[in-house]
Amino acid sequence: MNKPSRSSNSNNSKKWNQAMERYNLPTGGIEVIIEGRSSSKLDTVNAVTHSKPKKPTLSIPPDNLTKAGSAKPVNPVRKAYTPHIPAQKPKAKPIRYLVSRSLILVGTLALIGNIPVHSKINLQTQDDTIALTAAVEEALNQATIANSDVVELQLPDENETEVFAGHEVETLPTVTKGRWNLYQVESGDTVESIFAALKLKQTLDKLIADQDIAKVLNDIKPSAKFLAQTVDGKLQQLIYTTGKKDSYFITYHNEQYTGQWQSGLLEARRSQIHFTISKPFHTEAKIAGLTSSLSRQITKIFKKDVNFRRLAIGDEVRVIFEDYIYQGERIASDNVLAAEFDHRGTLYQRVRFSASDTTRYLRPDADLELKQVAFNRYPLKSGRISSGFGMRRHPVFGSRRLHSGTDFAAPRGTPIYATGNGKVRFIGRKGGYGKTIELRHMDGITTLYGHMSRYKAGLNPGDKVKRGDIIGYVGSTGTSTGNHVHYEFRIAGKPHNPMKVALPTTGILSPKEMRQFRQQAKKLKNELEALRETAKNNPHRLSSRQNQFGG
Ligand SMILES: [Zn+2]
Incomplete structure (x- = not known):
C-alpha cells in the first residue's frame, strides 16, 4: 500500500x-x-x-x-x-x-x-x-x-x-432491512408454485419482464434454493442458488428488478447446536437457537426412533446444519446435515444424503436400510379387495378355478398405478381380462392389470414406467361384473398371491452413490462425535452454538 x-x-x-x-x-x-x-x-x-x-x-x-x-x-x-x-x-x-x-x-x-x-x-x-x-x-x-x-x-x-x-x-437494499425466506426447490415445482410458496406470486410478472431473469427462472434446477428478502411484502432481493459457487442475485432498483450471476457472495456455513431436554422439544430447540424449520426437520428425521411426546428429561440433541451468510449476516438456516438424538439411553444418528433428486436421512453405518422393497403391494391408492387370490367359483362362469390375482373394486376412472419399476410388455385387449396392461420388472417378475376403462394416454409397449406411475384407469371391460382392477403378480410366468408374495428388495443407492454415501457419512459421523465431546465439556449448556467454515 x-x-x-x-x-x-x-x-x-x-x-x-x-x-x-x-x-x-x-x-x-x-x-x-x-x-x-x-x-x-x-x-x-x-x-x-x-x-x-x-x-x-x-x-x-x-x-x-x-x-x-x-x-x-x-x-x-x-x-x-x-x-x-x-x-x-x-x-x-x-x-x-x-x-x-x-x-x-x-x-x-x-x-x-x-x-x-x-x-x-x-x-x-x-x-x-x-x-x-x-x-x-x-x-x-x-x-x-x-x-x-x-x-x-x-x-x-x-x-x-x-x-x-x-x-x-x-435505494441500495441492505441485508439488515427486511426478512429473508428460504425455499428449497423440489421436483415437480414450477416457477409459479415456488413464488406462491414465497408469497411473491404478484411479483413474478415484474421479474420475468426482465429477459435475463426470465431465462434463469425458466431453468430452475431441482434441489436449488431461493432466498427472498421482503420489506412489507415487497421483494427487495432474491438469491437463486444451486449450491455451486455462482448464485444469481436479483435486486430491486429504480422500480425494476435486475439480475446477475455473482460468485462467492453467498456462503454456506457449517453450524452446530446441541441441547439437553428439560422442556418440550420445540421450546428447547428454540431456546438453543434452532429455527422452527430446522426443529421440524429434526422431528421428521427421528419420528420412527423418538417419541417426541414422551421425551425424557436429560435426552440430548445435537445438530449440524447449514447457515447462509450474505454480506456478513446469517440470512437463513437450512438443511440438517447430520443429527443425533440421545433418547432414553439409546443414540440415534442420521446423516443427510442426496442422490437422484432424492434427499434422505440415513443411518451412517447401516447397510440394511439402504435396501428398500421394490414393489407396492396395491395398484390403487384406495379401494376394496373384492376377490382374493386362489380357487373360487367363477362369478360369471360358475365353475371352480384358480383366481390368479387379486381384485380391487373402485369407481370407474380411479387411477391404476404401476406397482414397480419396469417396462410396458403388453398393452391392449386380452380376452376376459378386457383392456389390459402387462409390465415386465426385475428378476423375471411381471404384473398384470385387467378390466381397465382406458390406458394412460401415450403409453406404448416398451415404455419405461416407474413404481407409482399412473398406467390406466379402473373399468369393467372383459369378463367382469363391476368396476374393478384385476391385479396379478407373476414370477417366471407363474401367478403368486399378490397380497402375500415376498416382495423383492432393491438397493436405494447405486454402487457409486453407495461409495459417496460412505465417505460423506464417515465425515459427518466424526463431526457428530466432535460435537458430542464439545457438549460434554459444556455441562451448563442448554444451548451452545459453534460456527465453523465448511463446505
Ligand atoms: Zn380378478
Whole structure:
C-alpha cells in the first residue's frame, strides 16, 4: 500500500490514512496510465493540498452521474460487486466524466466495504493529461477535503452514509432491512408454485419482464434454493442458488428488478447446536437457537426412533446444519446435515444424503436400510379387495378355478398405478381380462392389470414406467361384473398371491452413490462425535452454538 508521499504533519497524515481506510478509499492515490506506457501517479494528498480550500462535502452531485452523453447512470447494485474500476474507453467521454464516475464508484464501493486500495484510470493519449489533472483535482475537492493545510476528512456520521455515496445508493437494499425466506426447490415445482410458496406470486410478472431473469427462472434446477428478502411484502432481493459457487442475485432498483450471476457472495456455513431436554422439544430447540424449520426437520428425521411426546428429561440433541451468510449476516438456516438424538439411553444418528433428486436421512453405518422393497403391494391408492387370490367359483362362469390375482373394486376412472419399476410388455385387449396392461420388472417378475376403462394416454409397449406411475384407469371391460382392477403378480410366468408374495428388495443407492454415501457419512459421523465431546465439556449448556467454515 502506498503512503502519501508528502506530509507536513505526520499526525494529519495518520488521520488521513485512518479516514481513507475507514471508507476503504484509495490511500495510494489514483494512478493515471497514458497509452499504457507512461505512468504518472497523482498522489491523493498532493492533489488535494494543491487545491483551493473548498467547503467540505462528501456528496457527489447527482448530475455527475448522467453527464456523459448517452451513458447510463452508474448502477451501484451491479457495480458494487466489481472488484476493479473498469478501464474506460477514451475520447468518447470527457475526462471529467471518467474521473467523477470513477469516484462515484469508489464511493459506492466504499459503502459496500469492498474497494481496490489503488485505483487506475487508463487513458489513450497524452492530450488528456491537463484536463485530467484539473478534473482529478476538482473531483477530489468534491469528494474529500477542507483546506490545504489541514488534511482532514469531514467524515459523515454513520447515518449520513447514504448522502456520502450519492443519491443512487439510497435505494441500495441492505441485508439488515427486511426478512429473508428460504425455499428449497423440489421436483415437480414450477416457477409459479415456488413464488406462491414465497408469497411473491404478484411479483413474478415484474421479474420475468426482465429477459435475463426470465431465462434463469425458466431453468430452475431441482434441489436449488431461493432466498427472498421482503420489506412489507415487497421483494427487495432474491438469491437463486444451486449450491455451486455462482448464485444469481436479483435486486430491486429504480422500480425494476435486475439480475446477475455473482460468485462467492453467498456462503454456506457449517453450524452446530446441541441441547439437553428439560422442556418440550420445540421450546428447547428454540431456546438453543434452532429455527422452527430446522426443529421440524429434526422431528421428521427421528419420528420412527423418538417419541417426541414422551421425551425424557436429560435426552440430548445435537445438530449440524447449514447457515447462509450474505454480506456478513446469517440470512437463513437450512438443511440438517447430520443429527443425533440421545433418547432414553439409546443414540440415534442420521446423516443427510442426496442422490437422484432424492434427499434422505440415513443411518451412517447401516447397510440394511439402504435396501428398500421394490414393489407396492396395491395398484390403487384406495379401494376394496373384492376377490382374493386362489380357487373360487367363477362369478360369471360358475365353475371352480384358480383366481390368479387379486381384485380391487373402485369407481370407474380411479387411477391404476404401476406397482414397480419396469417396462410396458403388453398393452391392449386380452380376452376376459378386457383392456389390459402387462409390465415386465426385475428378476423375471411381471404384473398384470385387467378390466381397465382406458390406458394412460401415450403409453406404448416398451415404455419405461416407474413404481407409482399412473398406467390406466379402473373399468369393467372383459369378463367382469363391476368396476374393478384385476391385479396379478407373476414370477417366471407363474401367478403368486399378490397380497402375500415376498416382495423383492432393491438397493436405494447405486454402487457409486453407495461409495459417496460412505465417505460423506464417515465425515459427518466424526463431526457428530466432535460435537458430542464439545457438549460434554459444556455441562451448563442448554444451548451452545459453534460456527465453523465448511463446505
Ligand atoms: Zn380378478
